[in-house]
Amino acid sequence: MSFSNAKVLSEEPLENVHAVWTKLVKLNYRDCKGQLRTWESAERTTxxxxxxxxxxxxxxxxxxxxxxxxxxxxxxxxxxxxxxxxxxxxxxxxxxxxxxxxxxxxxxxxxxxxxxxxxxxxxxxxxxxxxxxxxxxxxxxxxxxxxxxxxxxxxxxxxxxxxxxxxxxxxxxxxxxxxxxxxxxxxxxxxxxxxxxxxxxxxxx
Incomplete structure (x- = not known):
């Protein structure tokens, strides 16, 4: 085994429908002053x-x-x-x-x-x-x-x-x-x- 062989070869977008372990979600929440806000979050599905x-x-x-x-x-x-x-x-x-x-x-x-x-x-x-x-x-x-x-x-x-x-x-x-x-x-x-x-x-x- 050689760690020198390990390397990322490419990167591309991943839609939730194709994800196995995670998903991206958009959260709608109210802050401490009562103002409505949104937040992007990742969640495990496992x-x-x-x-x-x-x-x-x-x-x-x-x-x-x-x-x-x-x-x-x-x-x-x-x-x-x-x-x-x-x-x-x-x-x-x-x-x-x-x-x-x-x-x-x-x-x-x-x-x-x-x-x-x-x-x-x-x-x-x-x-x-x-x-x-x-x-x-x-x-x-x-x-x-x-x-x-x-x-x-x-x-x-x-x-x-x-x-x-x-x-x-x-x-x-x-x-x-x-x-x-x-x-x-x-x-x-x-x-x-x-x-x-x-x-x-x-x-x-």
Whole structure:
């Protein structure tokens, strides 16, 4: 696998009737002063009927002699035509809980087997543009389990993911280094890294 092969070759308009995962909508709303306004929005069409959220992001931190390290991955993203530094993530399936989705996605994308330990409040990725939302799920990974020493990811045919670990203490500096090298930083990774720096600066822990 070579990420250098991935590249956007062309771009063209897409009508809602031909879209598989998303649609564009025009919203008519009343603002805080009672004035009528309109807004253009994108919406996912994949949200399960049994769920109030679209997907999950996964915080998996491995403990060991090297100190705590977070599980990250590189994945080419066509909308930005770049390789993105991300946490494992994915959409929720019908009838699946948030925690079940997180454990499943972690296994499929990285091979790590874990247990959900904490789930965050609902978050919106870009509320000025779309209604996509998610919950971050902290997953505990027991590195004494044989399956976590011999990782077996279960990627789909169109998934190309490179998994790697970064020391938590270095995450912010690593984000800056990745950006300088031409990678895109997923907001979940960047915000998590910045939160660690804020905690350091203000001695919150």
């Amino acid at each position: 949200r399960p009927k049994s769920s109030g959220i679209d997907g999950v992001g996964i915080v998996a931190i491995l403990e060991g002699p090297q100190g705590p390290r977070i599980v990250l991955q590189k994945q080419y993203r066509a909308p930005i035509d770049k390789i993105c530094i991300e946490v494992p993530a994915g959409l929720i399936d019908e009838g699946e809980t948030t925690e079940e989705a997180a454990v499943r996605e972690l296994k499929e994308e990285t091979g790590y087997v874990g247990k959900a330990s904490e789930t965050t409040p609902m978050m919106f990725n870009d509320p000025g543009f779309c209604n996509t939302n998610l919950r971050m799920v902290h997953v505990t990974v027991d590195m004494t389990l044989p399956e976590n020493l011999n990782l077996q990811p279960q990627l789909e045919e169109d998934e190309f993911i490179e998994v790697f670990l970064v020391p938590l203490a270095d995450l912010y500096e690593e984000c800056k280094r990745f950006e300088a090298e031409g990678y895109a930083i997923d907001a979940r990774v960047g915000t998590f890294a910045e939160g660690i720096e804020v905690a350091k600066r203000w001695k919150l822990v």
